[in-house]
Structures are given as C-alpha cells and as structure tokens.
Amino acid sequence: MPNTEPVFVDIALKAYKRGILNAIIAPRPIGWMSTVDSEGNANLAPYSYFNIMSNEPPILAFSCNTPEDRTAKDTLKNVRETGEFVFNLVSYDLVKEMNMTSAPIPAGMDEFEYAGLEKANCIYVKAPRVARSPAALECKVIEIVRLTDETGNANVNVTFGKVVGMHIQPGFLEEGGYFNTALAQPVTRLGGAEYAISQPSFELQRQFTRADEATY
Numbered sequence: 001m002p003n004t005e006p007v008f009v010d011i012a013l014k015a016y017k018r019g020i021l022n023a024i025i026a027p028r029p030i031g032w033m034s035t036v037d038s039e040g041n042a043n044l045a046p047y048s049y050f051n052i053m054s055n056e057p058p059i060l061a062f063s064c065n066t067p068e069d070r071t072a073k074d075t076l077k078n079v080r081e082t083g084e085f086v087f088n089l090v091s092y093d094l095v096k097e098m099n100m101t102s103a104p105i106p107a108g109m110d111e112f113e114y115a116g117l118e119k120a121n122c123i124y125v126k127a128p129r130v131a132r133s134p135a136a137l138e139c140k141v142i143e144i145v146r147l148t149d150e151t152g153n154a155n156v157n158v159t160f161g162k163v164v165g166m167h168i169q170p171g172f173l174e175e176g177g178y179f180n181t182a183l184a185q186p187v188t189r190l191g192g193a194e195y196a197i198s199q200p201s202f203e204l205q206r207q208f209t210r211a212d213e214a215t216y
Contacts, residue, residue, distance in 0.1 A: 022048070023191025027198065030189055031062040032088040032098055034112075035078035036127045042119065043074045044101045044111035044130070046090065048189035058163035060087055060139055063147075063156050072157070074107065076144075079159050083141040084125040088133040092185035092197050097130075124165045134172045134184040138165030 022028075031050025035043050050062035064076040072080075079085050090098045100115040112119050112128070119128035122138045129136035139161030147156040172180050185197045 019191060022189070026190040027188030027196050028190075030090045030098065030187055031060070032090050032101070032130065032133070033062060033075050034086040034088060034127045034129060035075050035084070036082060037074075037078045038081040040126065041108060042110050042112055042128055043078055044088075044115070044117070045073070045075050046098050046102050047075075050087075053160065058137075059142070059160055060137065060163060061158055061160045063158040065156050076157055076159070078127075079141050079161075080144065082126065084127055085139050085141070085159070085161055086122060086125060086127045086129045087137040087139060088130040089135040089184060090187040091132075091134050092187055094130070094132060095187050095195065098187065120167070122165060122167075129167060134169045135179065136167040137163045138167075140164050 028048045029050055031047040033045055033047060037043070047062045047064065050060070053059040053061050064073045066072065075085070097115040097117055101111040101117075103114070105111065105114055111117075112130075118131040120131035120136075122129055122136075125138045125140070127138075129138075141159060141161050143160045145158045145160070147158060149155050168179065172184055174180050182199065182201055185199065188196050188198060190196055
C-alpha cells in the first residue's frame with residue numbers, strides 16, 4: 001500500500017527548492033503592471049507576486065526581485081521615479097502578449113510595441129493602460145518596502161499602491177455594478193511555467209454577514 005504519512009520538509013536544508021512555494025501558494029493572480037519613467041517612456045511587465053491587500057482603502061501590492069543584470073527592474077525604477085503604476089487584468093485572450101512582455105528585451109524598448117499592444121490613456125496617472133484588458137486600475141504608490149535576506153542584502157521590494165481610478169471594458173460590468181470575472185477569464189500563475197484560468201466558478205454560503213453586504 002502507498003505511504004500516506006505526511007512528508008515534513010525542513011526548509012533549512014540545502015536541498016530545499018524555493019520554487020516549491022510557488023506551487024503551494026497557487027493560483028496567484030498576475031499583476032500586469034504598466035509604468036513610465038521620468039521621461040515618459042512606457043514599460044509593461046507581469047508579476048505573479050501580486051494581490052489586493054484591502055478594498056477600503058483600495059490597496060494593491062506587488063513585489064520585484066533583484067535581477068541579475070541590474071540593480072532594479074524597470075518597473076521598480078519607474079514607480080520610484082513617478083510614484084504611479086497601472087494594474088492591467090490579464091484575460092485569457094491576452095496570455096500570449098502577457099508572456100511576451102516578460103521577455104528580457106533591451107532597456108528602453110517599449111513592451112507595448114514589442115507585444116503589439118495598443119495603449120489607452122489613463123486619467124489620474126501618466127502611465128498608459130492595455131487597451132484590450134477587461135479592467136485596469138490606476139494606482140498611486142503609498143509605500144515601497146525593502147525586504148532583505150539573512151545577510152542584509154536587499155533581494156525584494158514590495159510596492160503598495162492605492163487605487164485612484166478604474167477602467168472597465170463594455171460588457172464586463174453587470175447590472176447592479178458587479179464585474180463579470182468568469183467572462184474575463186483571468187489568467188493565474190501556478191508552479192514552474194504552469195498557468196491556469198479559474199473556470200468553472202462556484203459559490204459557497206457565507207458564514208457571516210457584513211455591515212453593508214450590498215457593497216461586496
């Protein structure tokens with residue numbers, strides 16, 4: 001009979017693979033972030049260490065690790081310079097383009113143009129948004145937290161941003177003001193090079209009530 005005993009992994013062991021966390025903490029939404037630098041040059045890149053932290057106030061967060069060839073990724077450099085970014089929802093029909101924008105193209109090259117993506121203007125921030133994305137959230141940076149390893153080296157910077165503007169494509173907003181997530185088919189990240197979409201969805205009876213249930 002197969003062994004059904006749980007396996008304990010000591011994370012201090014040298015054989016520990018960091019990527020196992022990505023497979024356990026899954027699926028993770030993709031933060032497809034568009035930014036501009038201080039001169040207005042656009043950048044677009046996906047981040048799988050991303051999520052909503054609060055809806056009142058509306059706060060998003062994503063983390064950038066330190067690349068091998070630079071002191072900081074272009075996205076982090078840009079948010080430091082401008083204090084702004086845009087989250088673009090990656091729908092299933094945009095997965096090819098999203099993957100293209102993860103390529104290590106030369107600094108200064110526009111990922112929108114590289115992936116053949118049309119830009120659309122935002123209202124409260126200078127960065128453009130992905131015109132085809134079902135939803136885009138304009139954000140102002142409120143804090144960038146520097147995380148270090150046991151030696152004190154800065155490996156990760158977590159950017160927190162407050163949502164100041166929202167764009168939703170026609171057809172994705174239902175009567176009553178609810179976003180049709182199933183129609184958008186958001187792409188999520190799993191372990192390794194695996195991705196998924198959350199279909200089909202299901203509902204569970206809530207075990208508590210909120211003060212203003214109609215707003216959720």
